[in-house]
Amino acid sequence: MAGSNGNPSRAAQPDCSSAEEVSQPIGFHLLRWAIGFVIATALIWAIAWFFLDSIRPHVLEPHLARYVAPAGSNYRFRSEGWAVTHYGKYGIAAIPDIGLASEPKIALWGDSFVEAPHVADSLKMAQQVTAIWNRKHSKPLLAVGIGRGDRTVADYHFLLPWYEELTPFLCHIIVMGSLRDVCPDGIWFVTQPEYGFVSRQRRQPLPELRLFLDRYRLEFLWTPYWSLVGEKRNPLTHRVIRFHLGPLPVASPHHRWTWQNLEQVDSEAWNFAVQSLSRRTSVPVVFLYAPRVPYIDSGQIIRDHPARDHALRFAEICRHNGSDFIDLTDRFVAFYDETGQFPIGFANSQYGKGHYNKYGHRLIAEEVCDYVADRFPELRAERYRELIKEIHGDLFED
């Protein structure tokens, strides 16, 4: 590599040896470079198709009055995990049309943890619930994952009746990767003197361009375009472009959500959130808390989440309002201790951080199946078997 040698004389050798070709007309060289650009772009198109996240266009779903992934679209995710998600109607992953399914259904609500573009459709928690349940029990059940990144309890509050209009659910399970999910709009909600939910429309910027690029599989153009034009930021440094002289301005600390924000949360706020959600439906609302544990910090495997006390506080509020609270902290930790595998994180991101991997989804699915079996005994195989036994005799005896 001439570049790595850096020796000007060395670098110049091969070029000078063919000086007669350098003296070709400029049109010849322009053509050569143009062809080179086309070939390189074609190669990149093929590489990007495999290695790059696809563009996820969102369209307005009239029934929900929300922007969702169009039915029939696929989303290839490579940044964290390695999977393709197929969307059905109403922005629901891995189910073509929930309106057509006749089985009893449970809804798993959540943000990107439930949408789970990081794992394949069959490994998502909803699909695993369905698979595990139907393997164990003879009465079928369909779990529906209704998730989209950045959604919170405020979104569930507005969406829940709309989805119930489409199809009835036995119960609604709110899957929380962190307690932020019950603090809508982050810090704003917890600092308001009067609590309230705001219906938010998250419209993606440049939806037409996204659709166009997605249609022609041109996702490799998106990153440079968005960095250079869309975001007005330096694509390689992720900093705002500037030309004036330094000293570099000290960036104001980004107001990011951390678990310490929970210190500010008044229990009344959570009381309001749980009550509001429960009032939107006649079926049980269950809160399932599956935090990012265990995780690695300062060279140690940390098994207890620092927000555990707040989770217990929230659990108490749920019970007080008649909602069940399922805590998977211990199950996640026990799984790590038994297998050495993290329920969170991927090899191409970071273990113990990020989103649930296939193990995390499975553990949640098992817990959901156990809960549903307990809460709805009429669905359990044993009860079904008992019923069949009464009618047909003892068919299941060994």
Next chain:
Amino acid sequence: MLFTQIEFACLLCVSILFLLMVKNNRARKIYLLLASYYFYAYWDWRFLSLILISTLCDFLVGQGLKRTDDHRRRRYLLLTSLVVNLGILGFFKYYNFFIESFETLLSPLGWNLGTLNIILPVGISFYTFQTLSYTIDVYRRRLTPCEDLPDFALFVGFFPQLVAGPIVRAADFLPQLSTPRKLSWLRAFQGIRQFIFGLFKKVFIADKLAFFVDEVFANAGAYDAATSWLVVLCYAVQIYCDFSGYSDMAIGTARLLGYDLKENFRHPYIAVDMGDFWRRWHISLSTWLRDYLYIPLGGNRKGMRRTYLNLMVTMVLGGLWHGAALNFVFWGAWHGAALAGQRFLASHLPGGSVQPWRVVRRIVGWLLTMLVVLVGWVFFRAETFVQAGLLLRNMFTIADGVFWVYPFAAIALVLVAFWQGLMATRIASWRDLPATSWYTPVILFLLLWLVLIFPPRGFNPFIYFQF
């Protein structure tokens, strides 16, 4: 301003346009000087004053040395340059380090010197060594003093290599300023080619590896032996691609502007002994240390013991040059000991001219060199000795822990190993990407596309900026 920023691309384009339009050499040099100062002031204009002080001081010292033959006066002049330059460097880079080191000794006596909140000026180690080489060479009468202050200021502040080298010698650079530089398509191509290589190494390889390396080093005790070995290998690749990437971009940029800088790296990971490694790694620094420290100390001319001592002193100071921390001192001492050990073995082991023996010796030499270099990188990268100790313990005790193979790390290692191996074999001429070959545009555009569509996570300044 970083080479990977759009602002730099704008500055470079404006500079090239100016050089194409203006043929007057003096105007060109003045423009490049102003552009260089803008480049530096973009980070923090206040520290431009330090460059100006160094520049003015050494220019005047050079003029003074020219005007006098009095040995004593010449020594005073040299001493002035050393005190001013090393004083600035010492204050901004080493003040807190020495205060903290002495504080443990003085605190029992009730003395509390107190550290200062000092910002390390970017590139201070590089331009200080550069300007010192000028005064020392003039003092030794190996170089004619520069007569023109703007020329000298451009030598010190030339923006492609100002903040992270290569450390340019006045004898190599000043003569290039006396004649108008030719801008040609071929030179432009060569510059762009080298810049793209550097950009690819920095952004696509080094910055993407940084994510994995940073995480594992920060949690050194948590990962198992395989992951620990993998991360050290990755750091070796990261620092190489980061620093040699910067050098490539600097050399490429200079070439685009019509100037030639010397190579700074020559595939260091194919070195078969430690001496060979230092002839390939950060060549401009190793030759500086050799010419201005090791040889004046006596080099290898005063017996074996003195040679070992000289090697140790040179490398320890080389380590300290990298950073004001004990881990850099230890890293320098480690390399010094390795160089001394290599000399000892070379003088006590049979040479052997039989072909199989030479091949075995080269393979064993390469393995040992890599082992020494990798262990050295652990100390270089670790923030504390405890962190380094944890990682080394995990590496050498087959420790249990979290197993993590970062997929990109595997790809990068194979890629770099393949490329370095190719360099060792020298079987292919296509690696040079000649201007006229059909595949050169394809590969260069491919590298550019890869940089653009796979940007790194977050902001990763060049590792050597901290030095």
